[in-house]
Amino acid sequence: MSEKILVVDDDEKICQILSLYLRSKGYEVFTCQSGSKAITSFEEFSPDLVGCYASRDGRLGDTQTNSKDQQRTGDHAYRKG
Numbered sequence: 001m002s003e004k005i006l007v008v009d010d011d012e013k014i015c016q017i018l019s020l021y022l023r024s025k026g027y028e029v030f031t032c033q034s035g036s037k038a039i040t041s042f043e044e045f046s047p048d049l050v051g052c053y054a055s056r057d058g059r060l061g062d063t064q065t066n067s068k069d070q071q072r073t074g075d076h077a078y079r080k081g
Helices: 012-024 035-045
Strands: 004-008 028-032 050-054 072-079
Touching: 004 012, 004 035, 012 028, 028 035, 035 050
Parallel strands: 004 028, 004 050
Antiparallel strands: 050 072
16 A cells, blocks of 8 residues: 555645656655645545645635735645654
């Protein structure tokens, strides 16, 4: 059984590119473009690794922030165990 990875990014093209690459390496991949969908997907998919891009305050794209806080600022990865 392959490891499962959840990719979260508000840019659908980035999700597609990462998904194609990771699948070619043998991972099972699920993608989503919002924080609320990421939470639901995490509960349903139970991934081994979550990779996401978040705003400066750690929020994902669909949360309420002012325009200054919506700048993309960093990658985040979370691993089980």
